[in-house]
Amino acid sequence: MSQILGHGQHRYEPLPEWGNLPSDVILGDVAGIAVDDNDRVYLFNRGDTPVVVLSQSGDLLAAWGQGIFTNPHGASIGPDQCLYLTDNFDHTVRKFTLDGKLLLEIGTAGVSSGFMSGRPFCKCTHAAISASGDIFVSDGYQNACIHKFDPRGNLLKSWGTPGSGPGEFNLPHNICCDVDGWVYVADRENSRVQVFDQNGRFETQINNMHRPSGLAITPRTCPACIVGELAPYLHVNRDFPNLGPFVTFMDQQSRVISRLNASKGPGLGAGQFLSPHSIAYDSSGDLYVGDVVDADWHAVMRESPKPEHPRRFQKLRRVADTDARTDPKSDR
Known part of the structure; x- marks a missing residue:
């Protein structure tokens, strides 16, 4: 049993x-997972085949993405049923059809905005898509902010600075949008999830967790x-x-x-x-x-x-x- x-x-x-x-x-490491409306499962991983697609029963349906990514990190599927893949070493978010056609690239491949610059991107980590199609990106390992883009990839707003107060971040690692438009950010090394409206106004925080990844x-x-909680490492x-x-x-x-x-x-x-x-x-x-x-x-x-x-x-x-x-x- x-x-x-x-x-x-x-x-x-x-x-x-x-x-x-x-x-x-x-x-390789399955850094990102997403599931589409037909219950197909997308494994965004660090092996030789970065995108592996499985059926709900676990059978292989497709595999693609070779030669595109540097270090797969985050995956999500928007209301548009497109796949958004975040590459933290490459400083990019790429939007694909579910069968692997590239539709949009946000950021310049291989070009960092600079350590704690507050600008997109410096080792970005994940993307979330609102019901209206706006794209929110957590950024990231060497930045401390959230960026909001319109559906065409035009930057609308950035918010956040390093720290532990409301609206401050210590490694914003994952991000989600709910049906009412609130934005949830896993502020990993501050051991909390911060919640914002779509303009970056702090609403509340959810804590009593350890290193949400x-x-x-x-x-x-x-x-x-x-929440996937990490173990201590010190x-x-x-x-x-x-x-x-x-x-x-x-x-x-x-x-x-x-x-x-x-x-x-x-x-x-x-x-x-x-x-x-x-x-x-x-x-x-x-x-x-x-x-x-x-x-x-x-x-x-x-x-x-x-x-x-x-x-x-x-x-x-x-x-x-x-x-x-x-x-x-x-x-x-």
Whole structure:
């Protein structure tokens, strides 16, 4: 019997055999995951084939993107059913059709705006698209701001500075837009999600989390945040328990609704996480989580040898309330 993770209305069963890749498709770190309206799953990864498309059942549908990207980082699909891919080493956001035709490139490939410049882009991380088609980009590893573009890629507004106050950032890592137009930013090294209106006015923050990396939101008004929390990495706290890595559901009042936390602890097995960098869900409510292995392997699993072909992603099936296998205590 598989372990059931989480509790309440957010319980999940890991599916260890999901994902039928041929032997010649070897994924790198799955830095970005997106799911389209037909439940096709897009794995934006750092292997030789940057975009790998799977069916809901895990069968390979397409693979493309060779020779385009420098370091895949973030993936999202807009209301226009186009794929937006963020390359943090290349300082670009590219918009594609779902079959890989390039439609738009924001930023100049290989050209940085400069460290903490406040201008697009300096190691941008992720993009989110509003219902009206505006594009919001988190920027990023060497910047501390959000940029808003119109659907044609024209810059409309930038906001944010380095720091820990409202509207300040310490590595804005992922970004989402909800159905009401609010913008959610995973402010990773400030251990919070900040919420803004579409003009960059600070509304609130969601905290009680640790180093939010992956971020998704549930599809409703006042959504819950689905947060991929990273483990500690400093020598002074990296052995502390209950600080990740795991996937957490949080409401707008910073309360934990459910936590997917394998009893086996961190790792790359079914139901385990190492660095949950990307999160998406399909029409059934099933979750897809991508792990970045290289960045955190020695900090989190330094007692274990790194596997030759570590598992880079996994699917977790949502368990219905009536499922007899559900054990609401299994996440602790």
